[in-house]
Amino acid sequence: MQIDRRTAHKLIGGALLGLGWITASKGQDGGLPLPNPTTFQSGDLVWPKKPGAFVPYKYALNTSAELDTANWYAESDAFLAKLSRDPKYFTAQDIAEFKSLDFREFYARYVGDQKPGIPGAYSTGGGIYVGHVGIIEVDDSNVPWVIEALLANGVVRSRYDQWIAARPGEIVWHGRIRELPLGDRARIASEAKR
Numbered sequence: 001m002q003i004d005r006r007t008a009h010k011l012i013g014g015a016l017l018g019l020g021w022i023t024a025s026k027g028q029d030g031g032l033p034l035p036n037p038t039t040f041q042s043g044d045l046v047w048p049k050k051p052g053a054f055v056p057y058k059y060a061l062n063t064s065a066e067l068d069t070a071n072w073y074a075e076s077d078a079f080l081a082k083l084s085r086d087p088k089y090f091t092a093q094d095i096a097e098f099k100s101l102d103f104r105e106f107y108a109r110y111v112g113d114q115k116p117g118i119p120g121a122y123s124t125g126g127g128i129y130v131g132h133v134g135i136i137e138v139d140d141s142n143v144p145w146v147i148e149a150l151l152a153n154g155v156v157r158s159r160y161d162q163w164i165a166a167r168p169g170e171i172v173w174h175g176r177i178r179e180l181p182l183g184d185r186a187r188i189a190s191e192a193k194r
Contacts, residue, residue, distance in 0.1 A: 035174035043185025044136040137189035147192040
């Protein structure tokens with residue numbers, strides 16, 4: 001499998017569909033669980049999040065939960081108005097289901113991958129409401145690095161121990177794309193670094 005920017009984007013963009021979660025251990029101070037860096041492999045993914053932080057369903061600067069909700073309803077109304085003029089590929093049942101969808105249900109289904117009508121049950125086993133993702137690279141000396149795109153700095157590469165030290169009190173999840181061989185996952189990190 002060739003891993004280029006497009007393939008890496010597709011793999012990572014669809015990662016929630018095929019992630020295997022790695023068990024976390026308690027943080028250094030016995031607090032929040034943190035990934036065990038000895039389990040890292042190149043191409044693994046890490047998600048940092050402050051407890052209780054709001055993650056918008058769509059990327060936006062300076063937004064709030066209230067503004068995100070209002071924007072979604074405005075977009076939903078516009079979409080439904082368009083469907084009433086030209087339903088294209090949607091059935092009457094699809095349209096009725098969308099009309100009955102509120103923002104909370106939308107967010108649970110599409111951002112958290114929750115199964116409809118079953119609170120807390122996620123189809124991928126994940127249900128992670130996190131916006132930022134870092135890619136792990138393990139170098140030849142077995143030192144883990146995090147490659148991430150930052151708004152102010154672009155793509156950066158940081159040693160994991162320094163990266164995690166800069167996130168006191170944050171929750172960090174560690175995931176791995178299932179059914180993708182180690183060599184192919186390692187190319188994701190190589191492409192991200194490039």
